[in-house]
Amino acid sequence: MKKLLWGMLALVFAEIAMLILIGKAIGVFYTLLLIVLTSVVGVLIAKQRGMKSYKDIQNSLQQGQPPGIAMIETFMIFIGGALMALPGFITDIIGLLFVLGITRNLFKPIIFYFLRKKMKKGNVIIVQR
Template identity: 80%
Template sequence: MKKFLFGLLALVFAEIALFIVIGNAIGVLYTLLLIISTSVVGLLIAKQRGTKSVQDIQKSLQQGQPPAVAMIETFMIFIGGALLALPGFITDIIGLLFILGITRKLFKPVIFYFLRKRMKKGQVVILQR
């Protein structure tokens, strides 16, 4: 928990420093417009890709296949969209990496490894209703 809080605090300080640097380079108004435009464009992309991803989950379920990959992709798109909604350049870059298909393929093995590791330790519980 301490590592998470320290990482979050470091991210906030890095975002503030980057705001200052970019604000000095291009001006405050353009910096604000850039932040707002990246958030809006990113959220529109996340909405479009998220809708397709949810449809992929439904399609997998209708075909009787486990929707694990589609669920991971939907989760990644949701996290990417949330990061894009936050003001900041670092969070925008990370959010775009989670939304873009090419980079999402790079993150999937890491997420599957993390989930398998948690399941072996008994830290992941799957409930069926």
Template identity: 55%
Template sequence: MRKILGFIIAIGLLEIAIFILVGKGIGVFNTLLLIILTSIIGITVAKKQGLQSVQNIQNSLSVGEPPGHAMIDTFLIFIGGILLVLPGFLTDLLGFLLVIPFTRKWFKPAIYLWLRKRMRNGQVFIIRR
């Protein structure tokens, strides 16, 4: 828990430093516009990708396949959408990377590894009917 709190504080401080640098470079008003613009674009892309991902889950279920990959995509898009709503350039960058299909695949191995570790430790249960 301390590691997570330390990470969040470090990201917050880094975001503030980037705000100051960008604000000095392009001005405060333009910096605020850029933050708002990236959030609007990000939310739009996240919504489109999220709907596509939910449709992929439904398609997998309709043909009797497990929707594992589509569920991981949906989870990553959800996290990316949250990051895009938060003000900041680092969070926007990470949010875009999680939302865009081409770059989202870079994060999937880490999610699969995390899930496998949880399953081995008995922290994740799969119920089959």
């Protein structure tokens, strides 16, 4: 828990520093405009790709296949969209990496490793109804 708190605090300071640097380089107005633009574009991309991923989950369930990969992609797109909606350039870059399909595939093995590790410890429980 302490690591998460320190990490978020470091991210806030890094975001502020990045905003100051970019603001000095291109001006305050253009910096604010860029922040708003990336937020709007991020939300729109996440909405479009998120709906596609949601449909992939439904198609997998209709075909009787487990929707594991589609669920992970939907989760990553949601997190990416949320990060892009936050003001700041570092969170925008991380969010864009989660939203884009090419870079999202790079994160999947890490997420699968994390889930397997949690399942072995018994921290993840799958409930069937």
